[in-house]
Amino acid sequence: MDPRDLMSMGEVTSRSGFAASAIRYYESEGLIEAHRSSTGQRRFERNVLRRLGFIRAASNVGLSIEEIRSELGRLPDNRTPNKADWHRISKHWARRLDEQIAALERLKQGLDSCIGCGCLSLRSCAFSNPGDVVGARGQGAQLLPDTLRRPHPTRRAAPTGPA
Amino acid sequence: MDPRDLMSMGEVTSRSGFAASAIRYYESEGLIEAHRSSTGQRRFERNVLRRLGFIRAASNVGLSIEEIRSELGRLPDNRTPNKADWHRISKHWARRLDEQIAALERLKQGLDSCIGCGCLSLRSCAFSNPGDVVGARGQGAQLLPDTLRRPHPTRRAAPTGPA
């Protein structure tokens, strides 16, 4: 690998649109790799741009860093990834998007029938029903999957209420 | 208001499904109100249940506390809100959901045409294009609205890159 072909941090930030801090973070998380110059500066191979593109796209679809890491891990490490490789690992995104769309449709459905009637009752209204507390637990389709719930870091499971 | 009609914290947690800490938080944020007993315990009017229902539903749609506060602020404060009031303030949620659905459809479309071809190019691929850096800023439909972008607290605007 001719050092001529390696990119500086500045080049990567301007070509990828990511901040330098984000790029360092991705490196620290093992999503991308960097060589070092003799004086310790990062030097990137061109393929990081493609990886960064994938990272942005995946993150737009809602994947976490953890998930992105594991998807990137499926790339071949003995050769340069080709179209088919990228295609393979992003294939099931369509399914995830379909699920998200379906969830929103369900929510809208509930909105029409429930708020449309002005009830918003905690007891009978599935829309505002906590789902675990009043209804049977885990029964029936959740209105929203976790990926679309505004991710409250500390609210890992549904609120269990006071013991 | 007969104190007989007021509810204790325990009653509200079990009827609403929210944890006591969440209820105190909502009170501190001004989303709900509480009276106090002579010894300092909270006493809630029945209408908080309806408000809490609204809060859960709104939060499922993806509204922030800030937005919920302002929506609740539109309720009449001189009389008990009625069906029409609740209906009015939740009316445009359907539109928001439609926008979210449309955004996901666009994303899926992009996925089909862009990742389908294996390109993922930072230059030509709208799917992974940062949108502000490479493309004209603010032009064209965003693939994802802010409500569906995984909300990175510190990333308020799109990354501006290195000056």
Place this chain on the structure above:
DNA sequence: GTTGAAGTTAAAGTGAACTTGAGCGCAAGG
């Protein structure tokens, strides 16, 4: 009267995905 459950406060903690800041070294251009 004693006990345990339920309530109170204020302050600190949580998690993700980064950003910001302090305090450095190094590089390139005039």
Place this chain on the structure above:
DNA sequence: CCTTGCGCTCAAGTTCACTTTAACTTCAAC
């Protein structure tokens, strides 16, 4: 040579929507 700016590391800060903890007080039942 000197400045300007890019780059480095490591630690700490940020946001949101709560939860958890510590240290009490009060209520209800026995």
